Amino acid sequence: MANYKALYLRYMDAHNIRYTTANNIVSISYTGSNAQSITILVSFDPDGNNLVEFGCYSIGSCKSDEKYANAIVLCNEMNKKYRWVKFFVDDDRSIVGKADAIVDSSSVGSECAEMVSRMVGIIDDVYPEFMRLMWA
Numbered sequence: 856m857a858n859y860k861a862l863y864l865r866y867m868d869a870h871n872i873r874y875t876t877a878n879n880i881v882s883i884s885y886t887g888s889n890a891q892s893i894t895i896l897v898s899f900d901p902d903g904n905n906l907v908e909f910g911c912y913s914i915g916s917c918k919s920d921e922k923y924a925n926a927i928v929l930c931n932e933m934n935k936k937y938r939w940v941k942f943f944v945d946d947d948r949s950i951v952g953k954a955d956a957i958v959d960s961s962s963v964g965s966e967c968a969e970m971v972s973r974m975v976g977i978i979d980d981v982y983p984e985f986m987r988l989m990w991a
């Protein structure tokens with residue numbers, strides 16, 4: 856069985872992409888045009904399957920009930936607009952972006968890199984909308 860995480864790390868090393876890792880998770884941080892820091896967690900299936908989850912938990916949070924309701928509406932609007940990332944408000948009222956992928960051992964590095972790149976671009980695009988919601 857392929858070790859998808861190891862294959863991805865090999866790709867990252869070959870392309871001089873900085874990351875941190877713990878257990879089955881690889882963390883990559885970028886600076887966007889709108890967001891100061893966008894961190895994507897790439898979680899590999901602990902059973903060694905070819906399933907990968909991508910998550911961003913640094914988009915923001917909504918403390919008041921009004922902002923919580925507005926955040927859900929905004930997440931829905933963003934989900935209609937962007938097909939690669941799904942946005943939601945979790946139980947801690949944090950705004951989260953997630954995506955899933957099924958990867959192949961021969962291309963896991965480029966597949967994961969592409970998905971991370973798409974997520975960073977989309978999250979950077981929507982970040983001002985979520986900031987307006989939180990600070991209005």
